[in-house]
Amino acid sequence: MRIKATESTLLIIDIQERLLPAILDSDSMIEHAAWLQQIARRVSVPTLLTEQYSKGLGPTAAILREGVAAESILEKMEFSSAADGELFKRPGGDRKQFVICGCETHVCVMQTVLDLLAHGSQVFVVEEAVSSRRASDKELALQRMRQAGAQIVSREMVAFEWMERAGTELFKSISREFIR
Template identity: 70%
Template structure:
C-alpha cells in the first residue's frame, strides 16, 4: 500500500521541550520532523501534534509548534494518543493513513501505533524521525511496530509517495526546496 496525500495525516508525537534534550540524536529528530511537517504543509496534508503532560514535559519545541492552531495540538496523559479519544475528533484524525514521527519511540510512539493499527488505520513510521533516550529502545520499538503491521519508511519515501508524480509545479517546488 502506498501513502496518499489525500488520505493521510502527519502525526508528530511528543517532541517536547523538557524531554527533547535527553533523546538520542535529538537535533536530527527535530530536523527530520520539521522537514516532514513542512513538506506535509506544502502538499496539503493535515498535521497533528501531541503533548504528553505538558505541565511536566513542556510544550512541543517551538520549531514544530509555531504556526499551528490550538485545534491541531492534542494534550494527553495516556501514553497512546488514541486512548483519550481526541485524535479522531480533530481535523485529519478521520483519515485512513497516519504518517508517524516523534518520541519516545518505545513508549508513546509505540503505543499510539499499536492502537492506530487496532483501529484499522494504515500506519507509516518514519525511521529517522522517531527517537528514544536509548538506541536499543528505538530499535526494539521499530521492530515491534513493523511486526505488528506498521510500515517503517524514510522521510523521502513519504514525500515521493505524497507527490505521486514528477513534471508538475508542486513536484518542482517540493523537489527544489526539500529534496537535494
C-alpha cells in the first residue's frame, strides 16, 4: 500500500520541550519531523500534534508548534493518542492513513500505533523521526509495531509517495528546497 497525500494525516506525538533532554538524538528527531511537517503543508496533508501532560512536560517544541491551529493540538493523559477517540474528531483525524513521528517510541508512539491499527487505520512510522531514551527501547518498539502491521518508513519515502510524480511544479520546488 502506498501513502497518499489525500488520505493521510501527519501525527506528531509528544515532542515536548521538557522531555527532549532525555531523548536520544532529539535534535535530529525534531529536524526530521519538522522537515516532514513542511512537506505535509506543501502537499495539503493535515498535521496533528499531541502533548502528554503539557503542564509537566511543557509544550511541543516551538519549531513544530508554529503555524498549527489550537484544534489540531490534542492534550492527553493516556499514553496512546487514540485511546479515548478524541484524535478522530480533530481536523484530519478521520483520514485512513497516519504518518507517525514522535517520542517515546516504546511508550506513546507504540501504544498509539497499536490503537490506530486496531481502529483499522493504515500506519506508517517514520524511523528517523521517532526516538526514546534508550536505543534498545526504540528498536524493540519498531519491531513490535512492524509485527503488528505498521509500515516502518523513511521521511523521503513519505515525501515521494505524497508527491506521486516528477515533473510537476510541486515536485520541482520540493526537490530544490528539501531533497539533498
